[in-house]
Every structure is written in structure tokens, then in C-alpha cells.
Amino acid sequence: MAFDLDQFAQTSNPVKYADLDFDTFRTQPLDAQTLRSLRYMCDVEYHTSCFLRDLLVTPSHREEEAGGFMTMWNREEYWHGEALARVLGHHGIVVDYDETKAKRVKLGWRAALGPMKQSTLSNLVGKDFLAVHMVWGAANELSAVAAYRRLSALTDHPALSPLLQRIAQQETRHVAYYTTSARKHLEASERASKIVRLVMSKVWKPVGSGIMDESEVRHVMNHLFAHQGGELDKLDKRVQKMHGLDGLTVFRNAFARLGIPA
Amino acid sequence: MTVDLAADPPARTDEHGDANAVPASPDPHASMPTTGRYAGHLHFDESITPVLRTDFDVEAYTRRGTSRLEVDTELHAAQEQLGAPERLALGLLQRLESSALAEARMMLATVTAHEARITAFLATWLVDRHWQGRALRDLLTGDDPVERPVAARRPGPLATLRRVHVDRVQPLLSPLWNAAAGEAVAAGHMARMAIQEASLVAGLDAIARRLGGEAERVVRTVRTRHEAAQDFYTAEAIGRITRSRREAAVARLVLSLGSPLHGGGVPDPDLDAALRVIGADPRDRSALHRARREITRLLPGPDLPDAPLLSLPRTGV
Numbered sequence: 379m380a381f382d383l384d385q386f387a388q389t390s391n392p393v394k395y396a397d398l399d400f401d402t403f404r405t406q407p408l409d410a411q412t413l414r415s416l417r418y419m420c421d422v423e424y425h426t427s428c429f430l431r432d433l434l435v436t437p438s439h440r441e442e443e444a445g446g447f448m449t450m451w452n453r454e455e456y457w458h459g460e461a462l463a464r465v466l467g468h469h470g471i472v473v474d475y476d477e478t479k480a481k482r483v484k485l486g487w488r489a490a491l492g493p494m495k496q497s498t499l500s501n502l503v504g505k506d507f508l509a510v511h512m513v514w515g516a517a518n519e520l521s522a523v524a525a526y527r528r529l530s531a532l533t534d535h536p537a538l539s540p541l542l543q544r545i546a547q548q549e550t551r552h553v554a555y556y557t558t559s560a561r562k563h564l565e566a567s568e569r570a571s572k573i574v575r576l577v578m579s580k581v582w583k584p585v586g587s588g589i590m591d592e593s594e595v596r597h598v599m600n601h602l603f604a605h606q607g608g609e610l611d612k613l614d615k616r617v618q619k620m621h622g623l624d625g626l627t628v629f630r631n632a633f634a635r636l637g638i639p640a
Numbered sequence: 641m642t643v644d645l646a647a648d649p650p651a652r653t654d655e656h657g658d659a660n661a662v663p664a665s666p667d668p669h670a671s672m673p674t675t676g677r678y679a680g681h682l683h684f685d686e687s688i689t690p691v692l693r694t695d696f697d698v699e700a701y702t703r704r705g706t707s708r709l710e711v712d713t714e715l716h717a718a719q720e721q722l723g724a725p726e727r728l729a730l731g732l733l734q735r736l737e738s739s740a741l742a743e744a745r746m747m748l749a750t751v752t753a754h755e756a757r758i759t760a761f762l763a764t765w766l767v768d769r770h771w772q773g774r775a776l777r778d779l780l781t782g783d784d785p786v787e788r789p790v791a792a793r794r795p796g797p798l799a800t801l802r803r804v805h806v807d808r809v810q811p812l813l814s815p816l817w818n819a820a821a822g823e824a825v826a827a828g829h830m831a832r833m834a835i836q837e838a839s840l841v842a843g844l845d846a847i848a849r850r851l852g853g854e855a856e857r858v859v860r861t862v863r864t865r866h867e868a869a870q871d872f873y874t875a876e877a878i879g880r881i882t883r884s885r886r887e888a889a890v891a892r893l894v895l896s897l898g899s900p901l902h903g904g905g906v907p908d909p910d911l912d913a914a915l916r917v918i919g920a921d922p923r924d925r926s927a928l929h930r931a932r933r934e935i936t937r938l939l940p941g942p943d944l945p946d947a948p949l950l951s952l953p954r955t956g957v
Contacts, residue, residue: 384708387708387767387770387771388707388708390767392703410667410669410670413669414667414669417669417682424756427748427753427759427762427763428748428753430744430748431744431745431748431749431753434741434742434744434745434748434749435745435749435811437807439741439742439745440807445741446770448741449740449741449766449767449770450767450770452762452763452766453763453764453766453767456702456760456763457702460702467680470674470679470680471669471672471680471682472679472680472681472684474684474756475691475756475757475760476681476684476688476690476691476756477681477682477683477684477756478756479684479688479690479691479754479755479756480681480683480684480685480688481682481683482753482754482756483688483751483754484683487815489753490751490814490815490818491815493748493749493811493814494811494812494814494815496811497808497811497812498812501808591668593665594668596665597664597665597667
């Protein structure tokens with residue numbers, strides 16, 4: 379089924395939380411592990427503009443549908459970051475403009491070379507790089523949905539759990555776009571399938587790996603996905619349904635490399 | 641309220657009863673300052689220049705409704721057809737509107753991407769420009785799934801080369817910009833966008849006066865939507881240019897390397913012809929020049945005219 383960009387764009391709204399009683403964080407504060415994971419999620423959401431940058435230096439930005447999607451996606455992820463920052467703010471953790479800037483500045487050359495690396499790769503690979511972009515995005519969004527739902531279930535908090543469920547719900551719309559678009563590009567080119575297989579099996583890491591310290595990646599993935607092999611298999615099956623990607627175990631491999639017990 | 645962030649257990653014991661294989665690392669929040677200027681901040685400290693804050697309310701902007709600008713295409717089709725000059729000018733303005741992602745690409749590929757207040761603004765601004773471009777497109781081609789307002793002229797060899805440069809070479813140069821200009825490059829980007837937004841406002845004003853009916857309504861609505869972005873970029877540009885000579889010099893350099901009327905850095909083949917339509921009236925020519933002068937008057941060195949505007953007559957300006 380084709381992805382309806384107009385429908386997606388016209389129904390792109392801020393994640394709602396005004397009806398959630400954030401005062402419950404006074405009586406039921408979140409534990410340190412959860413806050414640490416939430417901080418990771420918040421940083422990753424706020425970092426979407428930098429992921430957007432890396433995507434815009436590929437041929438994707440000339441594609442009308444991809445450009446329209448990225449425009450809406452970037453804003454929705456910003457709203458997610460804002461909502462999570464409010465939760466963290468209730469626990470004395472400040473994620474404001476200065477903090478976000480500081481995080482980006484301290485990434486140094488790691489971040490600065492991102493556009494150059496992406497651009498070089500896309501120049502070398504050509505239009506088939508779009509397939510990599512879409513499958514990579516699908517894997518990121520699938521894992522984000524699973525992470526939000528898992529944290530929601532783990533905390534069972536009257537304000538946090540519904541907020542995370544709502545964010546997860548919006549992320550499923552992103553999954554729909556990426557998987558639909560990935561299928562289109564994979565079915566159009568056998569070479570694209572081969573490149574995607576290679577990149578996803580060897581290079582993909584959980585979303586946020588490029589910007590967060592490895593200790594934080596390990597903490598979050600361990601917190602949410604340790605002994606969740608069944609969940610990882612479900613995620614892998616979603617990717618395996620795409621043309622030419624059968625048998626690929628992106629999530630199992632990436633989590634094993636991190637040493638997360640399945 | 642705060643919690644004891646140092647209380648993270650050394651290893652989590654889960655429902656399987658065994659400690660995780662990954663050894664627990666200390667929670668960085670445990671060493672976060674809890675008092676003073678940097679209280680609650682993990683990364684923000686004295687080594688970081690705080691973000692520039694102008695009078696523009698970014699929070700309010702990001703929360704405002706940004707919906708599709710409805711165009712009654714049936715009504716528009718039933719009304720008097722757009723004249724060829726108006727169609728030409730609107731086509732240029734539509735493509736300039738739609739260049740927002742390419743403009744964002746230029747900004748985000750450099751350390752301007754560090755400026756969190758700017759990237760927060762961009763998240764909503766890109767959506768605004770998406771819908772503004774769509775509304776003008778609906779006027780020109782209806783809600784057609786395929787047809788797009790393309791330029792009447794073919795791009796020349798220089799424009800083609802420029803496009804190749806922007807697509808393939810420019811991102812490779814971003815580390816050089818970062819190393820040479822650092823944060824000051826944001827002043828250049830803000831100056832460029834302030835001029836582009838003000839020029840779009842001037843162009844839309846000029847064309848709206850030549851239209852009637854649904855077309856005029858839509859163009860005026862799009863023009864009104866631009867006001868917030870014009871205010872944001874102008875305040876950012878002036879705030880940065882006037883706070884340091886280095887930022888002013890970098891802004892001058894950025895503006896001298898490309899016209900803000902070249903959306904995404906690529907010249908539109910119809911630009912000169914469309915500017916002759918937009919600038920037919922002296923007051924509109926004045927508005928176009930003013931859009932640029934508002935910023936360039938603050939830059940060091942002699943006047944910095946924009947090449948595309950030089951083709952317009954100076955009479956009445």
C-alpha cells in the first residue's frame with residue numbers, strides 16, 4: 379500500500395501530554411535507571427535535526443515524498459524530545475537549548491564529519507543509497523517503538539507510561555513510511571538489496587549509537603532489552619519481510635555485539 | 641524535585657534472577673551539578689557559549705498550529721486565469737518556498753546545527769515552508785499528483801555545475817567551514833535567511849496586488865505566514881552580526897558567495913525574468929532592495945549588492 383504523504387502531513391500533531399498529571403512525579407518519582415534511559419531517549423529525539431542533516435546530504439532530499447516526510451518527522455521527533463525534557467525537568471535534570479547545544483558541541487569531530495561521510499558514501503553508491511537510508515530508518519523506528527513500549531510497561535507510571543505509549547504510537551507512523559519506501563527501493567534494484575544486506579548486517583547499531591557514549595547505549599539496551607530475545611526476533615522478522623532481506627538478523631547481531639544477553 | 645541519581649545499583653537483577661552480562665557503568669547524572677548556574681546540566685558548562693536569545697518566542701512558534709493552507713482549486717479554476725507574467729513570478733516564488741529543505745541542509749551541515757534554539761525553530765519553519773510551497777503549487781498546477789511548477793527556461797551550464805557542486809561537493813566542504821569560521825558561520829546563515837524571507841514577503845506583496853479572487857487570497861495568506869520567520873531570522877542575524885566583528889565578517893563572506901534568491905544555492909533559470917515582473921513597480925523594487933539592505937547595512941566594508949537585483953532598473957528605488 380502506498381504511503382499517503384498528504385494524509386500523514388495533515389495529521390501531524392504534537393504529542394499530547396497536557397491531560398497527564400505530571401504532579402504525580404512528586405509522589406511517584408522515577409528511579410535513576412529509568413531517568414538515565416529517558417535522558418538517552420530525549421537526547422536522541424532532540425538530535426533528529428542532526429540525523430536529518432545526514433540524510434539531506436544524500437539524494438533523498440531531491441525526492442519530493444522523502445523530503446515531505448523528513449520535514450514532518452523532524453518536527454514530531456522534536457516534540458517527543460520536548461515532552462521527555464519536561465519529564466526530566468520534574469526530576470531536576472535540565473535539557474534546555476544550552477544543554478542541547480553543549481551536547482552537540484562536545485561531540486566534536488564525530489558529529490562534524492557526519493555529513494561528509496554520508497555524502498561520500500552516497501556519491502559512491504548512487505541512487506541505491508536511498509534504500510539504505512530507508513531500511514536504516516525503518517530499523518531505527520522499529521527499535522524506538524519497541525523501546526518506548528518496553529519502558530512504558532516496565533515503569534507502569536500514571537503519567538509516564540501513557541506518554542511513552544503516545545510517543546510510540548507516533549513512531550509507528552514513521553515505521554510505516556520507512557518500510558513502505560524501503561520496499562519500493564529494494565524491489566526496484568537487486569544491487570540495492572545487496573548493499574542494504576551488507577550495511578545492515580555489519581554496520582547498523584541501535585539508534586543513538588553515533589551520538590551517545592557507549593556506556594549509555596549499553597545501559598539503555600540492557601535496561602530495556604536484556605533477556606528480550608523474543609522481542610528482538612519480532613523486530614528482525616519485520617526487516618526480513620522486505621525484498622532481498624530474508625534471513626537477516628539485524629537486531630540479534632547488533633545487540634550481541636553490544637553484549638546484551640538475549 | 642530531584643532524586644538521588646547516585647543510587648543506580650551496580651548491576652540490575654532481572655526477572656531471570658541473574659545479573660546482566662554487561663557490567664553497569666556509573667550514571668553520568670550522579671556527578672551533575674545540583675546548585676549554581678549549571679545546576680541540572682550534564683554538558684553545559686563554562687566552556688560553552690550560551691545560545692543567543694532574541695525577543696522572538698521560539699517556544700510559542702513551535703507550539704503554534706501549522707496546518708495546510710487550503711486552496712479552493714475549483715473556485716480558482718472558475719475565476720480569471722493567471723496571466724503569463726504572474727504565473728512566471730509565482731512559479732519562481734513557489735520554487736524558492738520549496739527550497740527550505742535545501743537551505744536547512746546548508747545550515748545543518750555546519751556548526752549552525754549546534755545552535756539548539758535555531759534547530760528548534762527550523763523544525764516548525766520547515767513545515768511552514770512545506771505548506772506555503774504547497775499552497776502556491778496548488779494555485780499553479782492544482783492538486784495534481786504529478787505536474788509541478790517547473791521553470792520555463794532550461795538551466796544554463798553554470799546553473800547545472802552549481803547544482804552538481806551543491807549536491808555532491810558542498811557537504812564535503814562543511815568540515816572546512818566548521819574549522820575556519822566556527823560558530824560565526826551561523827551569523828551568515830541567519831543573514832542569508834533573513835534576506836530570503838524578506839524577499840519572499842516583498843515578492844508575494846508585489847504579486848498579490850496583481851491578482852484577484854482566490855489567487856490573491858492564497859498569496860496574501862502565504863505572505864502573512866512568512867512574518868514569523870522574517871522576524872526570527874532578522875533578529876538572529878542582527879543579534880549575531882552586531883555582537884562581534886568576526887561574525888559580521890563571516891556573514892559578509894557567506895552573502896558574497898551566493899544570493900539568497902538562489903534557493904538552496906542553485907540559481908533558478910527564471911529568476912531574472914521573474915524579478916522583472918516582481919520589480920516592475922518602483923515600490924516593489926525598493927522593497928526587494930530593502931530586504932537585503934536591512935542586513936547588509938550592518939556588515940563591514942562597502943555596499944554588498946546582490947547580483948540578481950542589479951539587473952533591475954534603479955529608477956524610483
